[in-house]
Amino acid sequence: MKVLSVVGARPQLVKLAPIAAAFAGTPHQHVIVHTGQHYDADLSDVFFTGLGIPDPDIHLGVGSGSHGAQTGAVLAAMDKVLEGERPDWVLVYGDTNSTVAGALSAVKMHLPVAHLEAGLRSFNRRMPEEHNRVLTDHCADLLLAPTEEAVRHLANEGLSDRTRLAGDVMVDICLRVRDAVLAGKHPAPALPEGIDPERPFLLATLHRPDNTDDPARLASIIESLAALPVPVALLAHPRLITRADEHGVELAQGSVRVGRPLPYAGLVAAVMASVGVVTDSGGLQKEAFLLDRACTTIRPETEWVETLEGSWNVLVPDPHTMPVSEWAKIATRPAPEAPHGAPYGDGTAAERVVKLLEEAHTP
Known part of the structure; x- marks a missing residue:
């Protein structure tokens, strides 16, 4: 199985770290595409070195711009990448312009799309992230939800058949680094x-x-x-x-x-x-x-x-x-004394993501 990850912003790079580690222990091929949406070294390069993420296989270097210009630049650049790679899955992360552009490019080339961190909703349509996550969820083939609440949101939108509860990969990396x-x-x-x-x-x-x-x-x-x-x-x-x-x-x-x-x-x-x-x-x-x-x-x-x-x-x-x-x-209030439980999972979400991709893969 060949999986192509599309990342470009700091939160996506953090989520990529446990996913890359999980793939490293399998026979699957994992290709990393960095769109360059965050081009500042403090928001991009340092995460590859600090979190042990393999260097990107492909760097698009789209840089900054308006939402439309940035999304369009990623979309245009991704077409050529996907034509050359032809992955079994295009894995997109979160809710950035890189997310929706990667998903749209793959869908138009009839390549399966999996959305990591699917089903999150703020219900604030002023947020560009809300547009990105809703559009991505509705065009993706596999929705990897981090929480039960996200699963409920997707069910309310008629997307239950594509939804799987994966847990939150941010827990994996946060607890490891802690x-x-x-x-x-x-x-x-x-x-x-x-x-x-x-x-x-x-x-x-x-x-x-x-x-x-x-x-x-x-x-x-x-x-x-x-x-x-x-x-x-x-x-x-x-x-x-x-x-x-x-x-x-x-x-x-x-x-x-x-x-x-x-x-x-x-x-x-x-x-x-x-x-x-x-x-x-x-x-x-x-x-x-x-x-x-x-x-x-x-x-x-x-x-x-x-x-x-x-x-x-x-x-x-x-x-x-x-x-x-x-x-x-x-x-300045102190942290609550009562424990908060583990609504985001136990720190093994990345391994579950790989397993769910395997189960949904049709050679």
């Missing part, structure tokens, strides 16, 4: 200047268009972070830096200390060193949950509804609309 960090196998994370890892601090990321594209909203979110009573280590995504520069918003103010995105092991170590997380990232919400840290999400909704149980994750759509004391109480 254990390595605890064993001292990774250096201390490069936190922003002014952050003392021995003293309480919050870890923060911000990158979604709804939070960064409007100058007033971005300014108000940064002001809310700046007003918190503990230092905030803001790992600044290139998109955030670009928008802040365009809008004239100063990121480093008040409690906020600005640093660069971290390699995955560094991110895991930073979450573990922190007293909590503030983010609009879907992946970081779940990583905080898996690492037993309270998370505050600056969005009106989340795809990972399981994290909301027991207040492990709290949604705060507009922190600047509430009193500073109330906002600070939420953002």
